[in-house]
Structure formats: structure tokens, C-alpha cells
Amino acid sequence: MKIVGTRIREEPATFRTAMATAGIALGSSREGRWIVERACAVSSDALLKILDDAVPESVSEAVDLMVARRLAGEPLQYVLGAWDFRGIELLVDRRVLIPRPETEQVVDVVLTELAKSAGPSAPVVLVDLGTGSGAIALSVALEGASDASRVRGDVRDRLEVWATDLSADALDVARSNLALLASSNAAAARRVRVGQGTWYDSLPRKLVGRVNLVVSNPPYVSEAEWQVLDPQVRDYEPRMALVPGSTGIEAIEQVVSGAPEWLAPGGTLVCELAPAQAAIAAGLAEGAGMVDVTVRHDLAGKLRVLVARKRL
Ligand SMILES: C[S@@+](CC[C@H](N)C(=O)[O-])C[C@H]1O[C@@H](n2cnc3c(N)ncnc32)[C@H](O)[C@@H]1O
Structure with a gap:
């Protein structure tokens, strides 16, 4: 605020003050910074160069709206509209x-399994069932x-x-996320096909018995937990x-039970689950005739990823 003659004039907010105000309102300076970055669509580095510039009215309004959504309890990721997944910026909203x-x-786990793949010249087919934002x-x-991956060159080229x-x-x-990937890496995006349907029904029948790796992070929360x-x-x-x-295991059951039909001999199933479902899911995989069945831990030490193979 500045005294000009007898009048008190409000100083226009700068990016620095806008970040501070948003940070205080949210109790998190980091969130305040991210929201301002998003509202003015600049990177952190670019924002540092304009910290003391005045914030345009439209940006102020966007920041206020985002702070209000956040204060109402909306997850930060939806408020920002994008989130980082393994270095890819994915658009996210309430549809995913x-x-x-x-x-x-x-x-x-998937990349480690792919790194083990070798073999004939047929395409290496991987399916992500329940892709949501397309993250996996x-x-x-x-x-x-x-080139930096451990996946063999001949496998990479056929992915x-x-x-x-x-x-x-x-x-x-x-x-939309695939289109963004195409704008930064057209070759990677060209490897991706999109399909709609319930679990394996989303795939063309020509892939029966020819999929090298099925990966899924299916819904796995029970009605009571929800x-x-x-x-x-x-x-x-x-x-x-x-x-x-109602039980939370229904989708895992479908993904596991369909795997032997769709996988190629020696192909792998990788499925995320809740720790309490590990034993049931492993039993389902064994019951479906799969071998080398294991459940891997996540970084928090919780059982999280079922890995099973179709017999060669
Ligand atoms: C837990 S989310 C996983 C999203 C994404 N793969 C990820 O890991 O962030 C489960 C996904 O399964 C999808 N889904 C639910 N029921 C399905 C079904 N019957 N067939 C195929 N996909 C389904 C949901 O729409 C959702 O996108």
C-alpha cells in the first residue's frame, strides 16, 4: 500500500506477493507457488525472472479460483490440471x-520384465488394461x-x-495425453493404440495368445472401504x-483369469493390488495355471504388485 497525496493506493500484486498470499491461504508455500505457476502457465525458472512484475488481472482471478477449489477440498492435482508421472506431465481431471x-x-516392474524379452521378430505387444490418464x-x-532403457534394441523397435x-x-x-506425447516424442506416441471396452474385450481378437505383457492397475477398493x-x-x-x-477383488479376478487366454506362451502379467489382496490374487493366478507367481513390495514395504507368467 502507498500513500499518494491524501489517497491510499493499493499496490498491484506482484508474482512474489501472489505466491505468498496463496501459500498462506493454503498453509503450503509449495502449493502456492505451483498454483501461481499454473495460472500464468510458466515454468518455475521463468517465474523466478518475473517475481516482481505485476500480476495481470486474469492471472489473479485464476489464482483465486484455484485457491478456492483447493480450500474446498479438491485434490491439488485436479486443481492444477496436470501431474508428473515418471517425468511425463499428464493432464488429469475428475474423469481419471x-x-x-x-x-x-x-x-x-514392467520395464524390468521387458528388459528380459528377446526372441522372434513378431511385435512385442504390451497391454495396459484400465489405462485412465494413460500413465502406465x-x-x-x-x-x-x-535408448537409455535396459530393453534390447530389437524389442524396443517392435514395441x-x-x-x-x-x-x-x-x-x-x-x-489428450497421447497427443501431448506425440508433440514431444512422435516415435514413442506412434507405438500406442487406444481401445475401449471391459478388460480384454477392449482388444482386437487377433491378439488372443499373442500379448507379451499384460499390465493393469485395476480398481481394487471394496464398497465398505470406499x-x-x-x-x-x-x-x-x-x-x-x-x-x-462389493469385495474389491472383482476386477483383479477378471484381469487374472483372462491372462492365460491372451498372453503368448511365457508372457507376463503385472497387476497392482492392495496388500490384503496379495494372497488371494496369487492363488487366483496359480489357479489359472500361471507359474513363477510372486507379489512384489512397494517402496513402503507393502505387498503391491502381482507378477505371474504363462507357462512356455
Ligand atoms: C485404478 S484406475 C487406474 C488408472 C491408471 N491406469 C493409473 O494407474 O493411474 C482403474 C481404471 O480402470 C478403469 N476400469 C474400471 N472398470 C473397468 C472395466 N470393467 N474394464 C476396463 N477398465 C475399467 C477405470 O475407468 C480406471 O481408469
């Missing part, structure tokens, strides 16, 4: 689940095909990644992405 850190580890499919298409979901809304988001979930999750994320049915 917010990609989680545990799922970044699922991609690690797009990161595998990008990282699996990069074909299917991103499928039952939700048309989720697939719209996945397609009732007491954190409201930030329950009230904002799509119920369909969280709850497959």
Missing part, C-alpha cells in the same frame, strides 16, 4: 484417477523405447502398447476407477 507413486513402481501405457511407450479402458471419459483424457475413504479421494476421484464391486 490421479496417478499414484505406487504405480510408478509398477512401471519399473505412455510411460512404457516412452521409456521402454528409449506396441495398447492403452484401454471401459470409460470413454477416461479415454478422452488418455488421448464408504470410509478420505473425502479428498471419495468425493473427487471417479468411483469406477476405485471400486470394482
Whole structure:
């Protein structure tokens, strides 16, 4: 505020003060900075250069709106409209689940399995069932095909990644993310195909018995767990992405039971789950005739990723 003659004039907000004000309102200076960055669509580095510039009215209004949404309980990722997953900026909104850190580890498992692949000259087909924002499919298409990956060159060149979901809304988001990937890495994006339908019904029948790797992070929350979930999750994320049915195991059952039909001999299933489901899921995989069945831990030490192979 400045005294000009007898009048008191409000100083226009600068980016520095806008960040501070948003940070105080939210109790997090980091969130305040991210929201201002997003509202003015600049990177952190670019923002540092304009800290003492006046904030345009339109940016102020956008910041106020985002802070209000956040204060009402909306997850930060939806408020920002984008979130980082293994270095890819994914568009996220209420049509898709917010990609989680545990799922970044699922991609690690997939890349390790792909690194073991070798063999005939047929395409290497990977399917991501329940792709949501496209997090798993797009990161595998990008990282699996990069020179820096441990995946063999001949496998990388033949990689074909299917991103499928039952939700048309989720697939719209996945397609937008695929278009963004295409603008930065057209070769990686060309490896991705999109399909709609329930689990394996989303795939063309010509892939029966020819899929090298099935990966899925299916919904795995039970009806009873959903009732007491954190409201930030329950009230904002799509119920369909969280709850497959009353027990929570229904989608895992479908993904596991369909795997032997769709996988090529020696092909691998990688499926995220809740720790309490590990024994049941491993039993389902064994019951379906799969071998080398293990459940891997996540970084928090919790059982999280079922890995099973179709017999050669
Ligand atoms: C837990 S979310 C996972 C999203 C994304 N793969 C990730 O890891 O962030 C589960 C996804 O499964 C999809 N889904 C739910 N029921 C399905 C079904 N019957 N067939 C195919 N996809 C389904 C949901 O729409 C949602 O996108």
C-alpha cells in the first residue's frame, strides 16, 4: 500500500506477493507457488525472472479460483490440471484417477520384465488394461523405447502398447495425453493404440495368445472401504476407477483369469493390488495355471504388485 497525496493506493500484486498470499491461504508455500505457476502457465525458472512484475488481472482471478477449489477440498492435482508421472506431465481431471507413486513402481516392474524379452521378430505387444490418464501405457511407450532403457534394441523397435479402458471419459483424457506425447516424442506416441471396452474385450481378437505383457492397475477398493475413504479421494476421484464391486477383488479376478487366454506362451502379467489382496490374487493366478507367481513390495514395504507368467 502507498500513500499518494491524501489517497491510499493499493499496490498491484506482484508474482512474489501472489505466491505468498496463496501459500498462506493454503498453509503450503509449495502449493502456492505451483498454483501461481499454473495460472500464468510458466515454468518455475521463468517465474523466478518475473517475481516482481505485476500480476495481470486474469492471472489473479485464476489464482483465486484455484485457491478456492483447493480450500474446498479438491485434490491439488485436479486443481492444477496436470501431474508428473515418471517425468511425463499428464493432464488429469475428475474423469481419471490421479496417478499414484505406487504405480510408478509398477512401471519399473514392467520395464524390468521387458528388459528380459528377446526372441522372434513378431511385435512385442504390451497391454495396459484400465489405462485412465494413460500413465502406465505412455510411460512404457516412452521409456521402454528409449535408448537409455535396459530393453534390447530389437524389442524396443517392435514395441506396441495398447492403452484401454471401459470409460470413454477416461479415454478422452488418455488421448489428450497421447497427443501431448506425440508433440514431444512422435516415435514413442506412434507405438500406442487406444481401445475401449471391459478388460480384454477392449482388444482386437487377433491378439488372443499373442500379448507379451499384460499390465493393469485395476480398481481394487471394496464398497465398505470406499464408504470410509478420505473425502479428498471419495468425493473427487471417479468411483469406477476405485471400486470394482462389493469385495474389491472383482476386477483383479477378471484381469487374472483372462491372462492365460491372451498372453503368448511365457508372457507376463503385472497387476497392482492392495496388500490384503496379495494372497488371494496369487492363488487366483496359480489357479489359472500361471507359474513363477510372486507379489512384489512397494517402496513402503507393502505387498503391491502381482507378477505371474504363462507357462512356455
Ligand atoms: C485404478 S484406475 C487406474 C488408472 C491408471 N491406469 C493409473 O494407474 O493411474 C482403474 C481404471 O480402470 C478403469 N476400469 C474400471 N472398470 C473397468 C472395466 N470393467 N474394464 C476396463 N477398465 C475399467 C477405470 O475407468 C480406471 O481408469
